[in-house]
Amino acid sequence: MVFLIKSCTFAFTIIFYRKNMLKEIQETSEFLMHRMPADAKIAIILGTGLGDLVTQITDIKEISYQTIPNFPVSTVEGHSGKLIFGKLGGVDIVAMQGRFHYYEGYNMQEVTFPVRVFKAMGINTLLVSNASGGTNPDFEIGDLMIITDHINFFPEHPLRGRNYNELGPRFPDMSQPYSHKLIAKAKEIAAKNAIKVVEGVYLGTSGPTFETPAEYRMFRTLGADSVGMSTVPEVIVANHTGMQVFGMSIITDLGVEGKIVEVSHEEVQKIGNAAQPLMTKIMTELVQNI
Numbered sequence: 001m002v003f004l005i006k007s008c009t010f011a012f013t014i015i016f017y018r019k020n021m022l023k024e025i026q027e028t029s030e031f032l033m034h035r036m037p038a039d040a041k042i043a044i045i046l047g048t049g050l051g052d053l054v055t056q057i058t059d060i061k062e063i064s065y066q067t068i069p070n071f072p073v074s075t076v077e078g079h080s081g082k083l084i085f086g087k088l089g090g091v092d093i094v095a096m097q098g099r100f101h102y103y104e105g106y107n108m109q110e111v112t113f114p115v116r117v118f119k120a121m122g123i124n125t126l127l128v129s130n131a132s133g134g135t136n137p138d139f140e141i142g143d144l145m146i147i148t149d150h151i152n153f154f155p156e157h158p159l160r161g162r163n164y165n166e167l168g169p170r171f172p173d174m175s176q177p178y179s180h181k182l183i184a185k186a187k188e189i190a191a192k193n194a195i196k197v198v199e200g201v202y203l204g205t206s207g208p209t210f211e212t213p214a215e216y217r218m219f220r221t222l223g224a225d226s227v228g229m230s231t232v233p234e235v236i237v238a239n240h241t242g243m244q245v246f247g248m249s250i251i252t253d254l255g256v257e258g259k260i261v262e263v264s265h266e267e268v269q270k271i272g273n274a275a276q277p278l279m280t281k282i283m284t285e286l287v288q289n290i
């Protein structure tokens with residue numbers, strides 16, 4: 001009986017949430033636009049241990065997720081959970097310091113809600129960053145990988161369910177999930193600044209376990225160059241809304257036969273910290289060229 005009541009409550013919550021999605025997007029974007037001064041056209045989602053890009057943002061106005069209506073609250077260690085409005089390299093941006101991970105228990109609508117809000121605020125470019133485990137045997141720890149494509153290995157699709165034509169098409173095209181133009185610009189910037197970058201396919205999976213050796217092998221066989229627990233849902237929704245996307249991943253460990261060692265969240269953050277100034281440099285010059 002208790003189980004039945006719980007199941008009904010859960011189903012009702014989901015239906016209620018979906019019904020209110022448009023209203024919530026509007027409410028949240030209006031709330032932010034009334035309080036935040038920036039005229040940003042670019043949003044940046046900062047991954048685990050990559051919040052340091054924030055130190056380069058000037059004219060900062062911060063707003064904690066807890067105080068934003070309808071925003072989920074980030075809980076994972078290393079994520080302080082705030083939206084930062086300001087200028088990066090002199091360009092208006094809004095940055096998410098801390099994202100919502102599926103493994104934390106959020107549903108896909110919650111994970112991707114900020115992207116919907118950004119679009120409603122008039123933002124049309126999304127930059128994403130994350131830490132991931134390299135499965136490409138040519139990669140080294142600390143490499144910066146430009147994400148050229150992704151594989152959605154999450155058990156749930158963020159666009160499953162009723163489609164709102166106001167937000168995007170029922171069957172979105174995904175032939176260029178990461179903008180070729182932005183990839184080319186980022187490579188140019190990296191070359192000019194003598195920053196080593198690699199390119200590859202990012203596979204997003206639910207976590208929270210890191211991969212077993214057999215799973216790393218499987219993901220490599222499937223075509224992944226790196227594996228992580230984020231990014232793919234947000235990028236799918238950004239594509240759904242018609243945004244252009246650019247993504248970078250810091251290879252914090254290797255899931256390559258013979259090189260697999262124990263991975264910890266702390267280690268991932270440490271390597272991420274070391275590599276992030278280079279990523280910041282590329283992101284900064286990129287926003288100046290969009």
Ligand code: HPA
Nearest residue numbers: 131132133227228229268
């Ligand atoms: N898998 C493996 N290694 C990682 C990950 C992951 O999801 N994230 C950061 N390093």
